[in-house]
Amino acid sequence: MALGFVGFHAACLLVIHVGVSAAALLVAAGTYLLRGLGITAGFHRYFAHRGFKTSRPFQFLLALAGSLAVQGGPMWWVAHHRAHHRFTETERDQHSPRMHGLWHSHMGWMMDAKCFGPSGAQARDLHEYPELKALQRHYLLLILAQAMLLFAFGAGLNALWPELGTSGLQMLVWGFFISTVLLWHATFMVNSVCHRWGSRPHDTGDDSTNNAFVALFALGEGWHNNHHQDAGSARHGVKWWQFDLTWVVLRALEKVGVVRDLRLPRASG
Numbered sequence: 001m002a003l004g005f006v007g008f009h010a011a012c013l014l015v016i017h018v019g020v021s022a023a024a025l026l027v028a029a030g031t032y033l034l035r036g037l038g039i040t041a042g043f044h045r046y047f048a049h050r051g052f053k054t055s056r057p058f059q060f061l062l063a064l065a066g067s068l069a070v071q072g073g074p075m076w077w078v079a080h081h082r083a084h085h086r087f088t089e090t091e092r093d094q095h096s097p098r099m100h101g102l103w104h105s106h107m108g109w110m111m112d113a114k115c116f117g118p119s120g121a122q123a124r125d126l127h128e129y130p131e132l133k134a135l136q137r138h139y140l141l142l143i144l145a146q147a148m149l150l151f152a153f154g155a156g157l158n159a160l161w162p163e164l165g166t167s168g169l170q171m172l173v174w175g176f177f178i179s180t181v182l183l184w185h186a187t188f189m190v191n192s193v194c195h196r197w198g199s200r201p202h203d204t205g206d207d208s209t210n211n212a213f214v215a216l217f218a219l220g221e222g223w224h225n226n227h228h229q230d231a232g233s234a235r236h237g238v239k240w241w242q243f244d245l246t247w248v249v250l251r252a253l254e255k256v257g258v259v260r261d262l263r264l265p266r267a268s269g
Contacts, residue, residue, distance in 0.1 A: 039066050044081065048082055102192055147172060189211075208228040223244060
């Protein structure tokens with residue numbers, strides 16, 4: 001895992017060789033948003049906290065999008081996150097700057113073998129779905145297939161429309177490596193920055209804070225103190241000025257009948 005983590009960061013340096021194009025930037029932004037929503041709306045607000053309801057097919061799509069974010073399969077991610085809430089700010093909370101320091105809470109834990117074995121019992125409810133178990137079991141194949149498809153997509157664009165100035169390798173670097181690393185650090189900042197800097201309108205008994213900077217890049221997850229106050233809420237940005245893109249998307253999906261029963265913070269009734 002440590003080698004893979006370092007390797008992804010090193011692969012971003014290939015941008016010096018492949019350059020940039022508008023097509024590559026658009027795909028990078030698209031993969032960031034779609035996979036990011038797979039983490040925020042899917043793995044986090046739906047699977048980990050059951051903040052809303054949806055159909056089984058859309059549940060699978062959420063799990064697929066989250067799995068493609070290269071942050072672990074659905075069972076592992078949910079178990080790991082539920083452990084964070086259960087053991088917040090204790091020795092067993094690997095994301096606590098108070099207990100382990102800022103570096104470890106941000107990304108040092110990715111290089112610590114003991115962080116990859118939270119109890120499977122934390123996500124036992126997901127094991128009734130064979131399609132989710134398949135995503136977990138074939139997680140590495142999904143990641144490899146994603147990289148291959150992005151390379152093929154870039155190569156295809158280059159063959160059909162060379163004026164776009166892209167290539168297979170350029171699309172792989174921007175759409176896969178750079179997009180993934182940026183999404184990693186946006187997610188990791190919720191663990192580290194949002195337990196060190198920001199406002200604390202709620203006395204949650206831990207160090208969680210609201211941080212607008214993190215919320216912008218983490219699609220609304222930076223309103224972390226709000227989340228620790230009402231973990232089951234599908235809405236994290238509770239004030240009108242607390243922009244929460246994940247909540248905006250969920251509300252839009254609710255209007256067209258894709259999701260339902262969005263849970264709100266207790267203070268909102």
